[in-house]
Amino acid sequence: MNQARIAVIGEALVDIVVGGGAHAGGSPMNVAVGLARLGRPPVLHARIGDDAYGDLIRAHLAEDRVGVGAHTLVDGPSWTATATIAEDGSAEYDFALAGEIAVPELDELALVHTGSIGALREPGSSALLAAYRDAPAGTLRSFDPNIRADVIGPADAARRRVFELAAASQVVKLSDEDAAWLRPGASLEDVLDALAEGGTRFVVITRGAQGAVALVDGVRYERPAVRVDVVDTIGAGDAFMSGLLFGLLRDGTDRLLVDGAPIPAEDVVAALDTALVSGAITVSRAGANPPRPAELEERLDATRAVSDGDGR
Template sequence: MTQPRIGVIGEALVDIVVGGGTHVGGSPLNVAVGMARLGAPSVLHSRIGDDAYGDAIRAHLAVDRVGIGAHTLVAGASWTATATIAVDGSAEYDFALNGEIDVPDLQDLDLVHAGSIGALRDPGSAALLAAYREAPARTLRSFDPNIRAAVIGPADAARERVFALAAASQVVKLSDEDAEWLRPGAAPEHVLAELAAGGTRFAVITRGGQGAIALVDGARYDLAARPVTVADTIGAGDSFMSGLLFALLRDGTDRRLAAGAPVPADDVVAAVDTALAAAAITVSRAGANPPRTEELAESLAR
C-alpha cells in the first residue's frame, strides 16, 4: 500500500518556563510527531528560525523523522512562549511570534491538518482558508483550532475564522474549552450541530475525563475516556488528534470522508476509541509524549 502524503501546517515553538527549563512544543508539531510515531509520517510546514531554539526544534523533529516543509527554515528568531508560573501553579504566557507561516501547495496531499495559533492569526489564516477551499476533493482536510485567545486577535473575528476553516474541513476536533469559547453557554451538542451544518463531516469534542462526543453524518456518538492514572494532561488533545487521524487512515475512513461516502458507525467508534486510547497513554506520563505503534496496539487490544 502506498504511503499517504500528509502535511501538517502550524506552529513549532519552544516553551520557556521562567526559572525552569525549555520544551519544544506547538500543537501542530505535536500532532506531526504523534502521527509519525504511529507510522503515518508527515511533513511539517511551519516557521523555524536559525537560532538555538530552532536547532532544538529541528533535533526534536529528527528523532521521529518528521519532514520539514519548504520555506519552514528561515533566518531570524523561532517562535517562543515564555511562561511565568504563579504560586498557585497558574501560568501567564508571553508569546514571541515573529513572521508568518507560509501555506504550502495542497495539490499533491492525501491529508492535511492545520491548527492553533498558526491557523488563526491573520494574514496567514486567510491564506490557509483559501488553500483549504481550493484543495482537491481527494485531499482530506483536518482542523483543530486549539484556541489561544490572547494571540489570535479580536474574539468575534477569530470565531468567524474558526467556523470558516471548519466549514472547509471534513474533520474538526475541539476541546470542551474551545467549544465554550466559541459559543459561550452553548451545550457541546449544539456546537457540534453548528459545525455539521457548516459542512464538517466528522466533528468531535473532547471532554477530558468524560471522554468525547462525535457527530458524524447526523449520528451522535458518546465514548467514555479510558481509565488511567493521570500524570499530567500536557499534549493530551494533540495525541487525541494524531490518534484520530491515524485511525482514519488505518481504516480507509479518510477516503470515505474525502469522497463524500457514508461512514459506517463501527468505523466512527473505532476512530474515536483509538484517539481516546492515544490520549490516555499520553496523560499517564509526564509531558507531551505521544504513544508509539506498539504502545497503542497494546492498549487497543485490552
C-alpha cells in the same frame, strides 16, 4: 495521488518556563510527531528560526523523522511562549511570534491538518483558508482550533475564522474549553450541530475525563475516557488528534470522508477509541509524549475487550 503524503501546517515553537527549562511544543508540531510515531510521518510546514531555539525544534523533529517543509527554515528568531508560573500553579504566557508561516500548495496529499495559532493568526490565516478551500477533492482536511485567545486577534473575527476553516474541513476536533469559547453559553450538542451545519462531516469534542462526543453525518456518538493514572495533561489533545487521524487512515475511513460515502458506525467508534487511547497513554506520562504503534495496539486490545456497544 500518493496516498502516503501528509502535511501539517502550523506552529512549532519553544515553551520556556521562567526559572525552569525549555522544550519544543506547539499543537500542530505535536500532532505531526504523533503521526510520525504511529508510522505516518508528515511534512511539517511551520516557521523555525536560525537560533538556538530553532536547533531545539529541529532536533525534536528529527528524532521522530518528521519532514520539514521547503519554506519552514528561516532567518530570524523562532517562535516562543514564555510561561511564568504563579504560586497557585497557574501560568501566564508571553508569546513572541515574529513573521508568518508560509502556506504550501495542497496538491497530491492524502491528508492535511492545521490548527491553533498558525491557523487563526494573521498574517497567514487568510492564505491558509484559501488553500483549504481550493484543496483537491481527494484531500482529507482536518482542523483543531486549539484556541489561544490572547494571540489570535479580536474574538469575533477569530470565531468567524474557526467556522470558515471548519466548513472547509471534513474533520474537526475541539476541546470542551474551545467549544465554550466558540459559542459562550451553548451546550456541546449545540456546538456540534453548528459545526456540522457548516458542512463538516466528522466533528468531535473532547471532554477530558468524560471522554468524547461526536457528530458524524447526523449521528451522535459518545465514548468514555480510558482509565489511567494521570501524570499531566500536556499534549493530551494533540495526541487525541494524531490518534484520530491515524485511525481514519488505518481503516480507510479517510477515503470514505473525501468521497462522500457513508461512514459505518464501527469505523467511527474505532477512530474515536484509537484517539482516546492515544490521549490516555500520553496523560499517563510526563510531557507531550504520544504513543508508538505497539503500546497503542496493546491498550486498544484491552479497550476492545471491555467494550459494551457501539457508543451511539
